[in-house]
Amino acid sequence: MKTEFEPTILAFVCNWCTYTAADLAGTSRMVQQPNVRLVRMMCTGMVDPKYVIKALLSGADGVLISGCHPGDCHYMNGNYKARRRVRLLKEILPLFGIEEGRVKLTWVGASEGNEFAATVNNFINEIREIGPMEARSMAIV
Amino acid sequence: MGNKIGVYVCHCGTNIAGKVDCEHVAKYAGGLRDVVVARDYQFMCSDPGQDMIIRDIRDYGLNRVVVASCSPRLHEKTFQKACQRGGLNPYLMQHCCIREHCSWVTADRGEATAKARRIVEASVNRVGRHRELFTRDVDVLPDVMVVGAGIAGIQAALDIARSGHRVHLVEQGPSIGGHMAQFDKTFPTLDCAACISTPKMVAVAQEPNINLLTWSEVVDVSGFVGNYTVTVLRKARYVNEDVCTGCGTCLEKCPTKVLSDFEEKLAFRKAIYRNSPQAVPNTPVIDAAHCKMITKGKCGICQKVCPTGAIDYNAVERREVYHVGSVVLATGYDTMDPTVMSEYGFGRFEEVYTALQFERLNNAVGPTGGRILMKNGQPPESVAIIHCVGSRDKNYHEYCSRTCCMYALKYDHLIKDKVGHHARVYNFYIDMRCFGKGYEEFYRRVQEEGVTFIRGRPAEVVREDGHLVVVGEDTLLGMRVRVPVDMVVLCTAMEPRRNAQDVARVFGVSQGQDGFFLEEHPKLGPVSTATDGVFLAGSCQGPKDIPDAVSHASGGAAQALALAARGHVSISPTTSYIDPEVCIGCKVCIGLCPYSAIEFDERRKVSVINEAMCKGCGSCAGYCPSGAAQIKHFRESQVFDEIDGLLGMHAPEGPCGESAESSANVQAGEPA
Numbered sequence: 135m136k137t138e139f140e141p142t143i144l145a146f147v148c149n150w151c152t153y154t155a156a157d158l159a160g161t162s163r164m165v166q167q168p169n170v171r172l173v174r175m176m177c178t179g180m181v182d183p184k185y186v187i188k189a190l191l192s193g194a195d196g197v198l199i200s201g202c203h204p205g206d207c208h209y210m211n212g213n214y215k216a217r218r219r220v221r222l223l224k225e226i227l228p229l230f231g232i233e234e235g236r237v238k239l240t241w242v243g244a245s246e247g248n249e250f251a252a253t254v255n256n257f258i259n260e261i262r263e264i265g266p267m268e269a270r271s272m273a274i275v
Numbered sequence: 276m277g278n279k280i281g282v283y284v285c286h287c288g289t290n291i292a293g294k295v296d297c298e299h300v301a302k303y304a305g306g307l308r309d310v311v312v313a314r315d316y317q318f319m320c321s322d323p324g325q326d327m328i329i330r331d332i333r334d335y336g337l338n339r340v341v342v343a344s345c346s347p348r349l350h351e352k353t354f355q356k357a358c359q360r361g362g363l364n365p366y367l368m369q370h371c372c373i374r375e376h377c378s379w380v381t382a383d384r385g386e387a388t389a390k391a392r393r394i395v396e397a398s399v400n401r402v403g404r405h406r407e408l409f410t411r412d413v414d415v416l417p418d419v420m421v422v423g424a425g426i427a428g429i430q431a432a433l434d435i436a437r438s439g440h441r442v443h444l445v446e447q448g449p450s451i452g453g454h455m456a457q458f459d460k461t462f463p464t465l466d467c468a469a470c471i472s473t474p475k476m477v478a479v480a481q482e483p484n485i486n487l488l489t490w491s492e493v494v495d496v497s498g499f500v501g502n503y504t505v506t507v508l509r510k511a512r513y514v515n516e517d518v519c520t521g522c523g524t525c526l527e528k529c530p531t532k533v534l535s536d537f538e539e540k541l542a543f544r545k546a547i548y549r550n551s552p553q554a555v556p557n558t559p560v561i562d563a564a565h566c567k568m569i570t571k572g573k574c575g576i577c578q579k580v581c582p583t584g585a586i587d588y589n590a591v592e593r594r595e596v597y598h599v600g601s602v603v604l605a606t607g608y609d610t611m612d613p614t615v616m617s618e619y620g621f622g623r624f625e626e627v628y629t630a631l632q633f634e635r636l637n638n639a640v641g642p643t644g645g646r647i648l649m650k651n652g653q654p655p656e657s658v659a660i661i662h663c664v665g666s667r668d669k670n671y672h673e674y675c676s677r678t679c680c681m682y683a684l685k686y687d688h689l690i691k692d693k694v695g696h697h698a699r700v701y702n703f704y705i706d707m708r709c710f711g712k713g714y715e716e717f718y719r720r721v722q723e724e725g726v727t728f729i730r731g732r733p734a735e736v737v738r739e740d741g742h743l744v745v746v747g748e749d750t751l752l753g754m755r756v757r758v759p760v761d762m763v764v765l766c767t768a769m770e771p772r773r774n775a776q777d778v779a780r781v782f783g784v785s786q787g788q789d790g791f792f793l794e795e796h797p798k799l800g801p802v803s804t805a806t807d808g809v810f811l812a813g814s815c816q817g818p819k820d821i822p823d824a825v826s827h828a829s830g831g832a833a834q835a836l837a838l839a840a841r842g843h844v845s846i847s848p849t850t851s852y853i854d855p856e857v858c859i860g861c862k863v864c865i866g867l868c869p870y871s872a873i874e875f876d877e878r879r880k881v882s883v884i885n886e887a888m889c890k891g892c893g894s895c896a897g898y899c900p901s902g903a904a905q906i907k908h909f910r911e912s913q914v915f916d917e918i919d920g921l922l923g924m925h926a927p928e929g930p931c932g933e934s935a936e937s938s939a940n941v942q943a944g945e946p947a
Contacts, residue, residue, distance in 0.1 A: 149348075151785070157349075164380060165381070168383070168389070173918065179897055180894070192918060211869055244793055
């Protein structure tokens with residue numbers, strides 16, 4: 135069963151670091167599994183937990199949030215805010231029957247194309263291990 | 276009025292079409308809700324491609340446009356402008372990327388096509404929620420700040436000043452010139468470095484449009500493109516620049532000796548000092564940590580001998596505030612300290628020198644008066660020059676430092692020239708990279724002078740019977756070699772300045788993997804940064820030789836001037852908005868805003884955005900418990916619909932939707 139499961143991943147990435155890294159990964163032709171789809175945000179600080187939950191309830195098996203390294207935020211400290219928020223979000227996810235591993239926050243700087251490709255591929259594999267989102271079928275939206 | 280969406284899928288030659296079935300994606304898009312025309316075309320960014328959008332806006336009455344091609348970081352503006360020319364508000368366009376994030380990174384054609392379909396569908400979904408937005412024009416202050424006064428900073432400052440704009444040139448050292456002031460000759464022309472840089476340094480001092488701030492550091496930057504407020508810390512010099520004539524009497528009489536950084540610790544300077552006799556400005560500076568008068572209250576000789584009374588031991592640092600439209604960063608590089616590579620013996624054996632030390636040995640005003648001498652006062656009979664020390668080395672810096680091959684060749688020539696042709700010179704290299712104008716010719720010339728080239732990074736430098744021996748392998752011969760020499764020169768890597776991280780933070784620019792400042796685009800934006808109005812010049816962006824640094828600096832100056840000369844700049848309207856009908860007045864957003872752009876309206880009991888200060892980071896919107904705060908162009912409804920599209924929540928039935936217009940594809944060369 136697990137071998138047939140192809141996870142769907144949504145990635146909220148900041149325009150200044152990770153989206154640029156994704157561009158670089160593309161320009162450098164660093165092949166990634168096709169399961170991830172990017173949502174360009176200006177900053178991880180604008181990623182409302184609602185977006186993450188919405189994505190999980192609407193069909194995503196995992197959500198990646200990725201922005202600038204600590205101290206490098208284009209908006210001074212948006213990534214620190216994201217870090218706190220994801221921490222809190224992970225506390226409540228299990229209450230809904232959602233494994234906290236389905237949400238991941240990483241830092242990928244603008245010049246780290248290889249890091250981006252590796253992050254995406256690793257996360258897809260992690261979600262493949264966790265399996266399909268069971269909680270979604272039980273949720274009443 | 277309902278939405279009428281036009282979708283344009285770009286082939287980008289075979290860049291996209293090689294992996295994505297563009298025709299199929301366009302057909303699929305044609306079947307999506309509100310899409311009235313969907314086309315695929317060879318090159319959307321070309322004139323015919325853009326004209327196609329403009330014509331469709333008129334012919335079909337499009338009020339929304341989706342372009343699926345390369346990254347929006349590359350061409351979003353192109354298509355926004357095309358929409359504008361067609362009479363459509365540019366923010367009613369959504370540009371999505373099916374190249375960098377899809378065709379180029381996906382192995383399988385079917386999977387790439389499916390992914391592209393989702394990406395396009397998300398954009399169609401999202402664009403339906405877009406609203407008209409209008410950019411604001413703000414005035415750009417005419418002055419420019421240049422930070423760092425090495426050759427790059429000097430060039431940038433002169434270029435800007437000569438256009439009539441005022442430049443504040445900030446240098447942390449006591450005088451200008453940077454590393455170039457330490458060199459003697461420059462490759463491949465063997466121009467004397469001082470002869471070509473001193474006129475420029477003097478020009479800086481004499482240029483009325485340049486406000487030269489040496490012994491100063493930028494400590495704070497606030498504001499936004501066109502309107503930066505920069506706080507400069509003027510460190511205490513203890514010598515009054517307005518009164519000092521630079522006579523140098525104080526330098527002679529000062530009793531304290533300190534190892535000189537400018538001389539790369541090969542010579543001493545006084546506690547009151549200047550870097551060199553040609554220093555600009557030639558006002559000395561007192562090293563407070565070593566001055567006996569300042570540390571112990573005993574001495575005061577310089578004050579006694581100063582004929583103009585310029586010495587002031589009670590001077591204090593002060594802060595000055597400048598208002599500038601843009602900033603050019605030219606903070607340069609450091610050379611690597613090779614002590615960590617203990618195998619080469621730097622710091623253990625006194626005849627092992629770094630490249631910069633060797634430059635000083637050659638400099639006419641250096642510790643040996645320009646003669647290549649060992650510590651015992653004798654010229655070396657044989658010298659080993661080790662390339663790539665710390666460069667092209669996974670343990671230190673992976674990148675090539677770009678200049679070492681050439682300055683090593685310069686040293687080869689200088690040794691032959693100054694010590695005599697009997698002197699033996701051995702180059703231990705990995706590859707020779709002589710890529711510039713006249714560089715390869717110089718390489719040939721040096722080869723003909725009888726210099727030995729040994730391919731292979733040496734394993735170590737040892738001392739046997741009082742002699743240095745370089746131990747390594749000649750990888751061309753496949754033989755181990757042991758070369759006894761009198762002197763070893765290490766071609767040390769260029770690395771980011773020690774304080775690059777602090778500078779990056781103050782100016783809001785990013786650093787690349789290597790620590791050098793990150794340019795906006797490695798090919799097409801090498802002088803601009805992700806922060807509007809902050810430009811790069813010289814080696815703070817990556818290793819550069821002098822001609823590259825100078826041309827890079829002129830590029831940075833041109834960018835800064837373009838802003839200053841136009842006098843105004845468009846500011847993105849994608850700022851925050853707080854709906855007063857929804858705001859509950861909890862004030863959470865106020866504490867979160869990093870730009871202090873939110874105020875509380877006491878009368879209405881709601882938070883209000885100051886759009887001039889808001890940069891649209893979304894810190895407020897992400898946290899607002901009532902959903903009153905929204906980022907324009909990244910509204911909740913827009914993001915939600917994008918998510919739905921990416922996840923295929925509203926996908927039409929069947930693998931490929933059909934509609935009347937979906938077959939209206941155009942082939943290259945014959946736009947409909």
